[in-house]
Amino acid sequence: xxxxxxxxxxxxxxxxxxxSALLAGILAGMPxxxxxxxxxxxxxxxxxxxxxxxxxxxxxxxxxxxxxxxAGAYTGEVSVAMLADIxxxxxxxxxxxxxxxFGESSSAVxxxxxxxxxxxxxxxxxxxxxxxxxxxxxxxxxxGEQLDAVLQQVGxxxxxxxxxxxxxxxxxxxxxTATPEQAQQVHRYIREKxxxxxxxxxxxxxxxxxxxxxxxxxxGLFSMPDxxxxxxxxxxxQADDFLAIANAAAxx
Ligand code: PGA
Numbered sequence: 001x002x003x004x005x006x007x008x009x010x011x012x013x014x015x016x017x018x019x020s021a022l023l024a025g026i027l028a029g030m031p032x033x034x035x036x037x038x039x040x041x042x043x044x045x046x047x048x049x050x051x052x053x054x055x056x057x058x059x060x061x062x063x064x065x066x067x068x069x070x071a072g073a074y075t076g077e078v079s080v081a082m083l084a085d086i087x088x089x090x091x092x093x094x095x096x097x098x099x100x101x102f103g104e105s106s107s108a109v110x111x112x113x114x115x116x117x118x119x120x121x122x123x124x125x126x127x128x129x130x131x132x133x134x135x136x137x138x139x140x141x142x143x144g145e146q147l148d149a150v151l152q153q154v155g156x157x158x159x160x161x162x163x164x165x166x167x168x169x170x171x172x173x174x175x176x177t178a179t180p181e182q183a184q185q186v187h188r189y190i191r192e193k194x195x196x197x198x199x200x201x202x203x204x205x206x207x208x209x210x211x212x213x214x215x216x217x218x219x220g221l222f223s224m225p226d227x228x229x230x231x232x233x234x235x236x237x238q239a240d241d242f243l244a245i246a247n248a249a250a251x252x
Contacts, residue, residue, distance in 0.1 A: 004222055004249040005163060005206050005229035007039040007124065008236025009064060009092060019046050023053050025239025030058065031250035037229075038246055039090055040236065044078055051087035062090030062124065065098055068111040080119040091116045092231075094146070095126045096169045106149035113150050117158055124163045124208070124231065125150060127190075131170035139168075140189050147193060156197035163206045164190060165231040171211025173233055180220045180227070183209045187226035215244025222252050 014022065019042055030038055041062040042050050051061050067077035083091060093116060094109035104112075109125070116123040127146040129139045143166070150158070166186050171178050178186075187207045195202035209221050210231030221227050229249060235241040 002228055002252075003035050003037060003206065004252065005037045005039065005208060006242075006246050006249050007041065007062065007090070007092075007163075007165075007208065007229070007231045008242055009041045009095070009210075009231055009233050010043060010236060011064070011097070011233060012043055013237055014042065014046065016046065016049065019050065020053060022237065022239055023050060023059075026242055027054070027057050027059060029239065029243040031243075031246050033250040036246060036249045041090070041092055047083070047088060048086045055087075060089050061087055062092060063088050064092050064095065066091045066093070066112060066116060068108060068115050070115070080115045080121060084119050084121055088121060090122045090124055090163070092124045092126060092165075096128055096167055096172060100169075106146055107153075109146075110149045110153035113162070114154050114158065117154065117161060122161055122163060124165050126165045126167050126210070126231070128167040128169050128172075128211075134168065134170065139186060143186060143190065144193065147190065151197070156194065156201055159194060159198075159205055160201050163208060165208040165210045166190065167210035167231060173212070175212050177212040177214075177217050177221075178209070180224050183221055184224035184226055187224065191226050213245060215241060215248060218245040218248035219251060222249050 039060040039062050041064050063083045066080045093112045098104045113123045127143045129142040133142050168178050191202050206228040208229045208231045209227050213230040213232050214235050
């Protein structure tokens with residue numbers, strides 16, 4: 001039986017009261033399964049309160065991004081060490097919104113990835129193609145380049161404590177989910193690319209799918225052999241919706 005990771009990316013949503021209620025709802029209904037790991041990634045200002053609220057539970061905490069710099073004169077930035085200090089275990093790096101809206105290049109993403117692993121946290125590296133790239137038949141070459149940038153920086157050994165999330169840009173927040181077969185095809189490509197460098201790391205690495213995952217499509221996606229869970233945006237903002245996905249994972 002495979003481990004499945006279901007990660008909620010809250011993006012820039014919520015406030016103290018709504019986040020606390022959302023967490024309480026998730027904590028009350030988490031499936032009792034050792035195999036299913038659940039993770040929430042709130043906005044920075046709420047991480048410390050969330051860490052406090054999830055203490056003693058199996059709900060893990062992650063951040064949505066981090067600085068590639070260790071410390072110093074980087075106004076507005078948050079370092080990986082700070083995230084570790086307050087109890088984060090995971091950091092999302094290279095989400096497509098960071099790449100497209102905030103100009104994060106693949107090499108900056110690779111540097112962030114390295115900073116996260118160096119601090120002993122688990123990076124969730126997001127990769128994915130746009131609709132134009134898919135229609136031009138460039139899906140694998142785009143994802144290959146995004147992975148190569150990280151592999152050049154950290155080598156395949158650097159993936160031994162990492163998670164990769166395949167998130168087709170055209171499926172994020174659009175209600176258009178990749179079919180299980182479309183997602184599986186890309187997940188297999190990613191696993192085989194890693195396996196060519198290290199079969200053991202490839203077999204163990206968790207590959208998440210993200211892009212309009214909901215309670216009613218999660219089981220179909222997570223049943224595919226190379227889909228080890230999901231990175232959930234919109235459906236992570238309501239406890240019932242998130243738990244429906246977690247329960248689908250527990251039913252696999
Ligand atoms: P979505 O977002 O589930 O709302 O499509 C996924 C993500 O951006 O991680």
